[in-house]
Amino acid sequence: MGLSWQQGPLGAKAVGQFLTPEPFPERLLFVEPLRRRMRVRLDGQWVADSEDVVLLHEPGRYPVAYFPREDVTGLDEESRTTNHRDLGATAWFTVLEKKHAAWQHTDLPDHAKVLEGRVAFAWRAMDAFYEEDDRIVGHAADPYHRNDIRRTSRHLVVRDGTRTIANTKRPLVLYESGFAPRWYVPRADIDTAALKHVEGETFCPYKGLASYYDIGERKRAAWSYPQAWPEVAAISGWVSFEPDVVDVFLDGRKLVLEPGQGVVSHGIDRGLDPDELQERK
Known part of the structure; x- marks a missing residue:
């Protein structure tokens, strides 16, 4: 996330590389x-x-x-x-x-x-x-962190075994600094009966509060931002699926969770309850 977090240029597991004749020091501040x-x-x-x-x-x-x-x-x-x-x-x-x-x-x-x-x-x-x-909220804003959302007509299918959970040709793709693309599906293209809401919201300083869903025996296999912040309002209420938990196919190709995509969940800042967090918008 941003310049030094996750896979950013100064992160420990940068996804890119500096084109220099000599290697950079292991740590750069x-x-x-x-x-x-x-x-x-x-x-x-x-x-x-x-x-x-x-x-x-x-x-x-x-x-x-x-x-x-x-x-x-x-x-x-x-x-x-x-x-x-x-x-x-x-x-x-x-x-x-x-x-x-x-x-x-x-x-x-x-x-x-x-x-x-x-x-x-x-x-x-x-x-x-x-x-x-x-x-x-969350931490000092990182000027190098950004979210870009794009519409696409690519074919996204989500399955739990033989059961089709989602099937859409109008997903939104979220490109977030330091992360692989995440694909969001409108609820009209989801078998919402397969989604079981579970306790335990997480907080993203750049997107807001996320809710989670089990799919059958697959725990926390999907998530949604019910009231995403204005910068990413297009994904509000849409659902994204975790490709290492449930089977996600994009144009017939099975997606896998790319290395370095784990996230340390944020708690909500002291003295800030979920209702007030939504009022930030």
Whole structure:
């Protein structure tokens, strides 16, 4: 997902390659100015408000926003220190009595001085993060992550053994950074009696809340975003099927789950319930 997560260019399992005569280092960190006003709220107070935020992309991790120390309030330094494998000694802070809620790298190597004097917040320790007046959920928005949806007339068939679950020539295909294409089917082209809704929603910072379905003995074989966010509203209510759980055929070719497509599920941000999450739209 994006620059350094999943199979992005700086990820550990990048799907592409840099055309250089010498191999890149195993780990590359990338920092850039966010160029957006960002604010952080905790216990009814703004604890950070800055137009000078930088975004750190670290392999295998979501982007992290770093604020100038002078744009942050409510910090109490702790005795706790840790060591970052690339960025050195790290001091930790209590924020408005919330322990281990922020950190600062205090012995940066020369090549990383852009982070000097900057503080980052533990996402789930805070009540909310904002770009201007819009709440950002899940993690700092990755400018390199995008979703593109395309209509297609390709023939998609889903089967559970000999039973046809879906048969359509009008699926939507979702191209999401770092992932293989995902195919979404309108409910009119699905035997919806085969879908058994199960408990356990997951949250995507880029698409919203997903619901899941069993198909016969095949657990969580399909999912849907009942109220997908505006950026991907076209897939709202449509259903996608997991090709390593149920049999999915595209133009007669059986699909398989490509390597590196596993996802670490998000929980919903602290203090944000599903109803409020939908109101974000």
